[in-house]
Each structure stands twice: as structure tokens, then as C-alpha cells.
Ligand SMILES: [Fe+2]
């Protein structure tokens with residue numbers, strides 16, 4: 001069970017999360033790592049239930065699930081609830097088998113060094129804020145006509161903490177700028193060029209530039225990320241003649257709009273200890289390391 005199953009965005013999809021646990025078991029993965037948009041919505045009853053169900057399924061499969069935050073995860077609440085509950089490796093323990101890697105977190109598994117940098121910009125920010133405002137107006141009307149219920153709606157659909165800040169990045173790189181083998185992020189680095197859904201929008205560039213800076217500082221051999229919901233492989237320069245292989249992972253089927261989508265595009269079996277040659281020479285069209 002020494003391998004790690006790296007998984008793309010789950011968006012709170014319980015069925016797909018459980019399917020990923022079965023893929024992990026079949027591939028001798030004792031760990032699953034989700035690269036953001038996991039579905040950390042503990043401000044809602046359904047979100048707490050999702051955590052409970054995934055945790056129970058993970059325990060049954062003898063797998064521990066880790067995740068970093070995507071733009072659609074309420075990471076401020078994770079810090080509020082679990083900052084004081086950390087395991088020996090510094091992960092925030094959300095449930096016994098469910099752990100969160102905060103931005104800039106670094107650790108080593110099986111002689112392989114990792115770093116995680118969550119966060120991204122939501123391109124549908126305006127729509128999300130408008131929906132929050134509509135809900136707030138409805139709650140106000142209900143209150144006026146006698147209902148005591150007036151739920152807080154701010155920060156329920158769009159999370160102000162969604163992007164990494166320059167200060168967060170500076171602090172993380174100042175604390176440790178030594179190289180890592182594997183970098184896990186939600187957003188893409190500015191330099192990678194997937195064929196679809198590059199999020200080539202000015203509002204998305206600042207966070208992509210931050211990820212690019214992480215790549216050029218930590219010079220990972222491989223970077224896995226989510227967010228684009230598209231499977232692709234690219235190679236980008238990381239400075240001083242070094243290269244980083246970028247593996248973009250697809251997401252759960254319900255969130256995918258990619259015509260050539262297959263569930264296998266959403267995961268990658270990372271064999272540990274990591275050996276660089278294992279990841280060389282993969283054709284761009286090859287979807288992933290497939291289960292046996
Ligand atoms: Fe995302």
C-alpha cells in the first residue's frame with residue numbers, strides 16, 4: 001500500500017470519491033491525495049455529511065485521504081476548525097482518515113519530498129456573488145414576514161480566501177525554498193499549455209504566476225494539478241536548465257464538460273519511492289497510469 005493515488009477535483013461527489021477509494025485499493029495505494037475542489041463545505045449540513053461518508057469509506061478501504069484547497073473549498077473554515085488538530089506530518093486532521101494540506105505545506109513520504117499549494121481564481125465569481133445576494137434578499141423577506149430564520153449567506157458560495165496571496169507565498173518560500181520531488185497544486189502554472197480550458201483570462205493570471213514562481217523556486221520533477229478539469233501532460237522550464245513535468249488531472253464526471261472525458265483521466269498512480277525515470281517518455285495522449 002505504498003503508492004499514492006493523485007486525484008483531480010471531486011466537488012463533493014460522494015459516489016466518485018468512493019470509486020476513487022476502490023481504484024486506490026486496486027493499485028496498492030494506501031493514500032489518496034485530491035488536488036483541490038475536494039468539497040470542503042462544512043458550513044453546510046451536506047458538506048459535513050460528505051466528510052463523514054468519505055471518512056467512513058476511507059477507513060473501510062484502509063486508505064487515508066488527503067487534500068489541498070481549490071477555489072471551491074472553504075479553507076478558512078478548515079483552519080478555524082482544525083488548525084489545532086495536526087498529525088505528526090503537519091496535516092490538519094479533519095476526520096481520522098481525512099486530512100488537509102494547507103498552503104505551503106511540505107512533507108516526505110517514502111524518501112520522496114512533496115509540497116502543496118492550494119488556491120485558484122474562480123472565473124464564475126460574479127455569478128456566485130449574485131446568487132449569494134439573491135439568497136440574502138430572500139432571507140430578509142422571510143424575516144420581515146415573521147420567520148426567525150435569517151441565515152448568513154456571505155461566504156457560502158464564493159470564498160474570499162480562494163486565491164493564494166503574495167504574502168502567503170512569500171512566507172512559504174521564505175520558510176523553505178529547497179527543491180521538492182513532487183509539487184501538488186490546484187491551479188496551473190502560467191507556463192503550461194493544455195489544449196483546452198487554459199483559463200487565459202487576465203483575472204486568472206496572478207495566481208497562475210504564483211504557481212509558476214513556486215515551480216521556478218522549488219523545481220519539482222513533477223507537478224500535479226486540477227482546476228481545469230482536463231487531462232493533459234506538458235513540460236515546462238523551471239530554471240537553470242531544469243524541467244518540470246506538468247500533469248493536469250480531470251475531475252469527477254458530473255463536473256466535466258470535456259467530450260473525450262473518461263474517469264481514468266481523473267487519477268494518477270504515483271509509485272513511491274519516486275524515481276524520475278518512471279515518469280519520463282509518456283506520450284501526451286496517454287491518459288494516466290491505469291489500474292491493473
Ligand atoms: Fe477549481
Ligand SMILES: [Fe+2]
Pocket residue numbers: 009011037070072227228229251255
Ligand atoms: Fe473544479
